[in-house]
Amino acid sequence: MPNNHFVHRIPEAHTPATIIAVRTSRGKTHSKGDELIEYEYKETVKGFVDDDTTSEQARRAEIRAAKDGQVEAINVSKGQIIQDEATVLMEYKGCDHETRYTDICAECGKTGLPPEAQVNMTHDATSLSVSRSEAARLEKATVQRLVAEGKLSLIVDLDQTLIHATVGTAIDEWINSQGEMPKDIKMFPLPDSPTPYYIKLRPHLEIFLKEVSRAYELHIYTMGTRNYAAAVANVIDPEGRYFSQRILSRDENSHMTQKSIQRLFPCDDSMVVVIDDRADVWRNSPNLVKVHPYEYFIGTGDINAAHLPKQGTPVKSDSAPSAESAKESIDSLETSKAVPQSTDKSSPDANTSAETKPVVPPNTDIANKAQKPKAPVLDDNDDELKRVSNILMDIHEQFFDVMENHNAGYTKEAPDVKKIITNMKRRVLQGVHLVFSSVIPLGQDPQRADIWRHAQHFGAACSHDIRSSVTHVVAAKPGTAKVNKARQNKKIHIVRPEWLYDSIAKFQKQDESKYLLLGDAGKSTSTATTPQSQAEGGEDTGLDDDSIDDEDQGGISEGMDENHNPLSIDKAVINEHLKAMNWGDLEKEIEDEVGDDLDESEFDSDTSNAQSDASTDGGKSPLVKLKRTRIPRKSGLGTSVTYGDGTNSSSSSDDEGNNHISARDELMLDGLKKVAEGRESEESDGEIDYENGSDSDGDDGNDSQDNGSDIGQPARPKKRRRLSYESKTRGDNDDENGAIHQGGAEADDEGNMDYSRQQPEDEDEDDDVFLSNLENDLEAQLNED
Amino acid sequence: MFFLRNLSHTINLHPSYFGPHMKEFLLRNLHGDVEGTCSGRVGFIICVLTVTNISPGKVLPGSGLAEFVVQYQAIVFKPYKGEVVDAIVTSVNQIGFFADVGPLQVFVAQKLMPNDFKFDSNGPCYRGDDQMIEKNGQVRLKIVGLKYQATQINAVGTIKEDYLGQIQ
Numbered sequence: 001m002p003n004n005h006f007v008h009r010i011p012e013a014h015t016p017a018t019i020i021a022v023r024t025s026r027g028k029t030h031s032k033g034d035e036l037i038e039y040e041y042k043e044t045v046k047g048f049v050d051d052d053t054t055s056e057q058a059r060r061a062e063i064r065a066a067k068d069g070q071v072e073a074i075n076v077s078k079g080q081i082i083q084d085e086a087t088v089l090m091e092y093k094g095c096d097h098e099t100r101y102t103d104i105c106a107e108c109g110k111t112g113l114p115p116e117a118q119v120n121m122t123h124d125a126t127s128l129s130v131s132r133s134e135a136a137r138l139e140k141a142t143v144q145r146l147v148a149e150g151k152l153s154l155i156v157d158l159d160q161t162l163i164h165a166t167v168g169t170a171i172d173e174w175i176n177s178q179g180e181m182p183k184d185i186k187m188f189p190l191p192d193s194p195t196p197y198y199i200k201l202r203p204h205l206e207i208f209l210k211e212v213s214r215a216y217e218l219h220i221y222t223m224g225t226r227n228y229a230a231a232v233a234n235v236i237d238p239e240g241r242y243f244s245q246r247i248l249s250r251d252e253n254s255h256m257t258q259k260s261i262q263r264l265f266p267c268d269d270s271m272v273v274v275i276d277d278r279a280d281v282w283r284n285s286p287n288l289v290k291v292h293p294y295e296y297f298i299g300t301g302d303i304n305a306a307h308l309p310k311q312g313t314p315v316k317s318d319s320a321p322s323a324e325s326a327k328e329s330i331d332s333l334e335t336s337k338a339v340p341q342s343t344d345k346s347s348p349d350a351n352t353s354a355e356t357k358p359v360v361p362p363n364t365d366i367a368n369k370a371q372k373p374k375a376p377v378l379d380d381n382d383d384e385l386k387r388v389s390n391i392l393m394d395i396h397e398q399f400f401d402v403m404e405n406h407n408a409g410y411t412k413e414a415p416d417v418k419k420i421i422t423n424m425k426r427r428v429l430q431g432v433h434l435v436f437s438s439v440i441p442l443g444q445d446p447q448r449a450d451i452w453r454h455a456q457h458f459g460a461a462c463s464h465d466i467r468s469s470v471t472h473v474v475a476a477k478p479g480t481a482k483v484n485k486a487r488q489n490k491k492i493h494i495v496r497p498e499w500l501y502d503s504i505a506k507f508q509k510q511d512e513s514k515y516l517l518l519g520d521a522g523k524s525t526s527t528a529t530t531p532q533s534q535a536e537g538g539e540d541t542g543l544d545d546d547s548i549d550d551e552d553q554g555g556i557s558e559g560m561d562e563n564h565n566p567l568s569i570d571k572a573v574i575n576e577h578l579k580a581m582n583w584g585d586l587e588k589e590i591e592d593e594v595g596d597d598l599d600e601s602e603f604d605s606d607t608s609n610a611q612s613d614a615s616t617d618g619g620k621s622p623l624v625k626l627k628r629t630r631i632p633r634k635s636g637l638g639t640s641v642t643y644g645d646g647t648n649s650s651s652s653s654d655d656e657g658n659n660h661i662s663a664r665d666e667l668m669l670d671g672l673k674k675v676a677e678g679r680e681s682e683e684s685d686g687e688i689d690y691e692n693g694s695d696s697d698g699d700d701g702n703d704s705q706d707n708g709s710d711i712g713q714p715a716r717p718k719k720r721r722r723l724s725y726e727s728k729t730r731g732d733n734d735d736e737n738g739a740i741h742q743g744g745a746e747a748d749d750e751g752n753m754d755y756s757r758q759q760p761e762d763e764d765e766d767d768d769v770f771l772s773n774l775e776n777d778l779e780a781q782l783n784e785d
Numbered sequence: 786m787f788f789l790r791n792l793s794h795t796i797n798l799h800p801s802y803f804g805p806h807m808k809e810f811l812l813r814n815l816h817g818d819v820e821g822t823c824s825g826r827v828g829f830i831i832c833v834l835t836v837t838n839i840s841p842g843k844v845l846p847g848s849g850l851a852e853f854v855v856q857y858q859a860i861v862f863k864p865y866k867g868e869v870v871d872a873i874v875t876s877v878n879q880i881g882f883f884a885d886v887g888p889l890q891v892f893v894a895q896k897l898m899p900n901d902f903k904f905d906s907n908g909p910c911y912r913g914d915d916q917m918i919e920k921n922g923q924v925r926l927k928i929v930g931l932k933y934q935a936t937q938i939n940a941v942g943t944i945k946e947d948y949l950g951q952i953q
Contacts, residue, residue: 027867029930099880099881099894099896101892101894101939101941102932102939103932104930104931104932104939104940104941105930105941106880106881106892106893106894106896106897106930106941107894107896107897108929108930109866109929109930109931109941110930111930111931111932112932121879121880122878122879122880123878124876124878125876125878125883127939128878128880128881128892130880138879138880141879141904142879142906145906217906244906244907244908244909245876245877245878245909245920
């Protein structure tokens with residue numbers, strides 16, 4: 001380095017000079033300001049005695065080190081007289097201490113260096129650090145080398161991305177009982193565990209590594225320990241062809257819960273792609289291609305993620321929820337693992353996971369015993385790695401295309417995988433306009449929800465409410481106001497969240513028809529048991545399903561029992577809308593919409609009647625009116641098979657008056673629901689109201705809660721509350737009809753029976769009474785008609 | 786560099802070991818306690834050669850343990866700046882390589898390798914005109930920087946001088 005090379009001479013003014021002392025030796029390191037050579041020279045001083053005389057005085061001076069460094073050569077010795085300034089006294093090499101091993105400069109050997117802005121960039125040595133400029137230089141060299149090889153860098157995660165690992169006595173016993181090691185399961189001991197670790201290689205792993213390593217230089221970045229990472233690397237890459245020594249483990253990671261590209265590539269991440277099953281640890285880095293978590297040993301999850309935050313959002317939630325449900329499917333008695341809710345879960349959930357995740361252990365004896373926790377589940381039709389491999393190859397191809405253009409001068413844009421990945425993501429849901437319904441937990445700002453942001457990253461526009469531009473409604477359960485509203489627009493696809501998750505996971509917009517929201521009984525989980533979703537791919541659906549459950553838990557914190565209670569869920573939805581809507585808007589909306597296909601005056605009189613009746617404790621007439629319009633739908637509730645056909649015909653033929661009425665009614669109820677509180681206790685109040693035709697409302701202690709939202713409109717709440725419940729029960733039916741509309745044959749009598757079966761289990765006695773009353777009433781009405 | 790040094794070590798012996806075999810226990814304790822340890826002051830204690838003196842045990846008030854001061858002679862390894870040592874390469878990265886000199890880990894930066902040494906990520910290794918430094922290879926290096934800490938010693942080395950580098 002030229003700027004660090006110092007050649008020391010005697011300044012001309014000081015010649016001739018005598019070297020007094022050489023205070024250094026060749027190779028010695030010095031700090032800035034150290035005295036290296038001392039010399040003496042003569043100075044002529046004028047007018048010391050008087051102006052005419054001059055005298056010579058001896059002065060001393062020294063040569064000091066300009067900066068930290070090392071003496072390269074000394075050409076003088078003590079006592080030597082230097083005659084001219086051309087003589088080189090010594091050569092000195094400065095050092096910027098760019099590479100440090102602990103606090104020793106690795107270039108000059110100076111110790112005790114202050115901790116400065118140094119960065120780690122080696123995989124396996126945290127004690128080794130380099131300065132930013134040195135890091136940039138090294139990285140540049142790496143980039144040049146990679147470009148020359150036509151490669152990019154790929155950081156891969158181990159757990160649940162390439163492999164699935166487990167440890168413990170249970171799996172040990174199971175493996176031992178197998179006699180021989182099952183295919184693709186490898187075992188290795190680690191000093192920190194009494195039992196060996198077992199890892200299952202993800203299907204197609206070998207081909208994946210082989211193919212990807214042609215286009216990428218592979219790095220391992222895992223939250224496991226160094227020993228673990230080395231052992232796994234030894235299993236998946238015994239010859240060190242793919243990873244060599246490029247392994248970074250928890251021991252070298254500076255952060256316990258985060259992974260950072262900058263840890264390995266401090267300056268330039270434009271050529272780095274990351275694959276991991278968790279996006280949160282990478283802070284949703286644009287370099288990340290998220291893969292679906294691989295789970296073979298059901299219930300184990302990620303053995304190295306214990307210290308990571310639990311994943312709470314559906315897109316990222318993988319290990320925890322699936323572990324939970326899996327455990328149920330195998331053995332709900334096993335409580336040693338830290339998933340406390342598992343035993344509280346309803347049996348339908350367990351069945352669901354059992355179906356979506358085929359519980360077929362290699363050895364059926366073990367499976368039947370079911371006492372074995374964590375009996376491995378043969379869920380080995382995973383072709384995620386193939387898919388990821390294609391995406392990676394695509395990225396690679398695009399990168400070098402851009403680079404070619406860039407080098408040829410066609411484009412100014414330098415190639416950057418971040419842009420490529422972002423663009424690839426954005427194309428996936430281009431032109432899609434989403435509305436979420438009961439997907440994002442209530443307490444959360446929707447725009448900050450992960451699913452919302454993910455959807456936007458993948459090119460979808462998201463909005464809070466149904467608008468004309470909306471193309472998709474992503475709903476976790478049928479019967480919500482948004483879903484109901486969306487049903488009226490045939491162009492809007494109403495899909496389950498799995499559609500979004502799968503589209504995101506596969507980097508490809510999925511066919512909506514496979515993910516239609518089914519209307520039966522308002523069970524989000526039951527949708528997963530349909531043949532469609534099973535055919536679609538067991539693992540995906542299963543996990544996504546779990547995700548929804550997870551979400552529900554987040555949204556409704558009252559307890560697990562309420563999770564499968566449609567009422568409570570509806571309450572959540574209602575509350576959501578309550579926030580978003582006000583009554584004025586609602587009325588306007590009703591009028592606007594109804595005006596299209598209804599006699600407006602009739603409707604207006606209806607509503608006004610209803611209101612005035614309610615406010616004056618009036619008779620039944622408005623209710624009767626409302627109920628009558630409801631009849632065709634109500635019959636779909638399914639206890640009575642007779643009306644099921646009627647429902648079908650009426651709803652499928654749009655010209656029929658019945659349907660118009662129900663559409664209007666639906667809309668009105670829809671609106672009403674937005675205002676009402678879905679409290680069950682109040683529903684029972686509403687029932688009494690309805691039965692007696694009198695206003696006995698407002699006495700209940702629970703009412704205090706809805707007062708807040710209904711201040712200034714004393715009469716309405718009761719009516720609305722009453723209606724809101726009905727709209728809930730009706731909402732389910734609507735969805736059935738909707739499903740029929742959309743060509744699904746799923747919403748049949750079976751679905752209806754399902755609903756009616758579950759009703760008594762799930763709801764309070766009050767609700768049962770109310771329902772039966774309602775049905776009786778309806779039948780009475782029908783008969784009248 | 787290796788030295789023969791006179792050192793002393795204090796052992797607290799539990800009363801259950803008091804008896805005819807006490808000296809054996811003391812010696813066993815001594816070997817276990819000091820061999821293989823490192824201190825910045827004496828370096829790495831490689832091996833206890835002879836025990837020159839064992840002081841009479843002094844029972845400590847309160848605990849009942851007896852305190853013995855053992856004088857012994859041991860071979861110690863204390864590296865010095867400028868020392869030339871033979872080492873085995875343990876890991877190679879783009880910044881340089883690590884090599885073990887027995888218990889001492891030495892880092893050699895790429896800048897302190899001859900100019901013809903280039904990093905090759907396939908391996909990974911450093912290739913010179915007629916030398917190659919890769920994992921598990923043997924090198925002769927000169928220590929240029931040392932840091933003696935209480936329980937460990939860190940060192941950096943160079944191979945950018947005559948007769949240093951790969952040992953054939």
